[in-house]
Amino acid sequence: MSTTHNPSTPSHWAAPRLSLRWWPVFLRNLLVWRKLAVPSLVGNIAEPLMWLVAFGYGMGALVGEVQVSTPQGSLAVPYILFLASGSICMSAMNAATFEALYSAFSRMHVQKTWDGIMNAPVALDDVVLAEMLWASFKSLFTVTAILGVMLALGISHSPLLLLAWPVLWLVGITFSCIALVFNALAKGYDFFTYYFTLFLTPMMFLSGVFFPREQLPGLVQWLAQWLPLSHAVDLVRPLFMDQWPQNPGWHLAVLLTYAVAAFWIALALTRRRFAR
């Protein structure tokens, strides 16, 4: 880095300067995706459904019912419902993460699409915002398709599922923002393996997707309660059970805080990357 700084140069950590210029960038991604939507849809929902069927029916036969604590006390729910409500959060996380890591990295680094866009009057901040919203949109799309299949399978008929939908969108936003931090740091696709094996895989097992967090040892349980996916599960699972979540404001606030902080960091790191 240079030792003397031009005083007119704003810091990479300056507040995001956002405008409506993100829209044509979002629209660009939508247009590309429309051409590939059907195969990508199959890929996006086939895997989560295989998990659900294999574990839900297979393990469900062994496990039977799981106790879930609610404001009305402990409730026994079929394992397939327990798993479905957790794994849909995981699907929201995975879909957002894949798009904001691999696809965004292709556009940013491999195809140099971002460079082309920024030769037009679109600032980097708006490009990053567009990528974030796009990844969250794709995540919402995947989640919607899986919800549809779950409804068709009769796993849950809770009217509160309507509320789970915007919550899952927020989950997609949060994980898009976090993934963009790693996108900004990546030198190649290999780098993302670290993120998956060191962050996402442990999070998947510690956030109460497959089994209640209460099963974990005390210290791990304490750590797990700070994972964003835990908050997503705590919000979405009761909605699947036709129950109101406990402390919804707290869970929403944590997810939002993760999203805002991660977006800010992602933006600063991306600005630094592009200023070089």
Add this chain to the structure above:
Amino acid sequence: MPQPLFSVQHLVKRYGDATVVNDLSFDIQPGECLGVIGPNGAGKTTTIRMCLGQTAPDGGRIDAFGLDMPRDALAIKARLGVVSQMDTLDPDFTCAENLLVYGRYFGMKDRDIRPRVPKLLEFAALSHKAGAKPGELSGGMKRRLSLARALVNDPQLLMLDEPTTGLDPQARHLMWERLQLLLQQGKSILLTTHFMDEAERLCSRLLVLDHGRKIAEGRPRELIAQHLEPDVVEVYGPGALDLARAEAHAPLHALAARVEVSGETVFFYTQQAAPLLHALEKHPALRTLHRPANLEDLFLKLTGRQIREDA
């Protein structure tokens, strides 16, 4: 002098201890084509990046259309057309879609872009490829599509970073033809290039950069006249290098203003070629080429014949 369209004053850029652009100043006048030439690592691309607000200068100022870069970056870019060194075309879109989508980045409405698309494709000689994707295009076609894309917003000034690098002669000539057409239409161009014939053909004025500094500036013919003798005689063949020894061939050297050796060839720079050619007839084994001094000679004189370590 009219008000310049684009003005760069005392621009400085450092990376660590290395100063890659050092106190660089230049103007672009309306309707002119300014060429920037220099060896690899001379600071050409860094200068363009600063002009586009992609990297912040460590000193100096850039004024475009009366606006300040980087403060008014978006307003300036709305009036620029950019073709970067690497194609950034969208591989998933057809040629026509590439233009439409790019126009949207300028805030243009689809109903305003769509009528322009066939005209832009025609300009790029790509009308027959409207439905093809960039992967199906030749290198020259891709560059012309990039140029068409840069014109979607009807810019006043085009910034072209090595627009013909890697193209075959036919594709290069077609690109030159199109750029000349744009100049006739009153567009202004900033062009970086490694091809001296391109610079001589297109540019009304040249900037020679080396090690981040401006080492010469002027009209191509005037620069050649200012720095070089008008004629060059190249000599090669068995024993040619021996002619370069001044003490052994004093009468021959007296006929040339300057003698240079590069590889197996000896270059005689002279005010009058006829006596020199006559004297060389005594060496029938040697082959000679007599030609006027050109921009390449100037470039090599100013920046040296040595291959750069980073080249």
